[in-house]
Amino acid sequence: MRPKNLAKEEAIRLIALQIISEEGLENLSMQKLAKAANISPRTIYIKYENKEDLLIKLFIDEVLGKYEKAILENFDPKMAFADGMKRLWLNTFHYLRNNKPAFSLIRYGKSSPLLNKAFQDKNIQQGAFFAPIHTFLKTNVQAGLIPDLPHDVHSALLFSPIQDLVAEYFDHLDRPVQIITEKVILTSCEIVIKGILK
């Protein structure tokens, strides 16, 4: 049989992300995607059941999967708390800064009911994303370093700001001076650490 053309499969995912990032999820259509990827609409349906299936797989496997891997690079749950936090923040900053299309879809993951549901389902059925971070926080609670709060609360307190700082990095891209620098990220991370430490 004729083998799959993996280059076309990758083109679909790459260009879908590009359209979402530049024009918005609400302006992505299968026909626009096919045309931009220089393939027939039918080809997308060989690789994905339908549009929702494409979006969910793009979000869960392609975007969140790679994002998780990038964030956890050189991170170990046994690291000292402040070191671990700085590693996670810098990894987030570096990865997202260089992957705007991925960041765009991640943002839609918090708005779109479809993607939000897909994320929750995945977390329940196949184990949570960012499991090492769970362990890291749990360990530091048990060590008495940080207060014992639900994981979702920890997550909001410790990682929401870095996500918004990345958004601000992109918002400032076309301006003469970039205010969101690595130094600002580290300063911000230290402020967050100071708040959570008992």
Added chain:
Amino acid sequence: MRPKNLAKEEAIRLIALQIISEEGLENLSMQKLAKAANISPRTIYIKYENKEDLLIKLFIDEVLGKYEKAILENFDPKMAFADGMKRLWLNTFHYLRNNKPAFSLIRYGKSSPLLNKAFQDKNIQQGAFFAPIHTFLKTNVQAGLIPDLPHDVHSALLFSPIQDLVAEYFDHLDRPVQIITEKVILTSCEIVIKGILK
């Protein structure tokens, strides 16, 4: 001449928000909206130029306008720092908790290029949203209480977590025990305050 039916105008806005909240911005269509509001599609075009105009006005005037008003209730830039922060956090929590459709569109404001651009344009041309918060932070920088960082950085550090906590409140709505309570909000706010104070 025949006067505008204000009830219909409000129905359009209300039902548009409802559809966006339940089905997502990507599933809002003018015909669906008209049918749900029990009016002719043409009626929407009497009040709004086109779909983009409707979305932008819904976002800027209806949602962000009311949101700003609600957050600043009983807030004064001259309040003590911790008091002001707690006021802003609790106002945010109370308002958004009771206005899920508004919260949904606010979330889309950070993903959708159209809405994001509209927000930035508005902030530049007609003065920033949440101006009293600007003043509040500036005052506390000058008083030497908090570090002198760009406003966007302050904003990410001090208010990103409360937005995500509200999202988690809604995510937990159907579960037996609500973990995002007013007490958790206040505890979280105190942690953020502790981090930023010099």
Added chain:
DNA sequence: TTAATAAGTAAACAATCGTTTACTTATTTT
């Protein structure tokens, strides 16, 4: 070398999209 078969294409499907045309209704001003 050929039979088998999945990958891929071009073109089209009904349904729906955003928007408009042609018309009626309701209200105000004269």
Added chain:
DNA sequence: AAAATAAGTAAACGATTGTTTACTTATTAA
């Protein structure tokens, strides 16, 4: 009471939507 006029409706416009049908191409296993 009638002229003027914006608000609103029903129906339809061409374009585009997600998806499929009918067909061709490229590859592998026999």
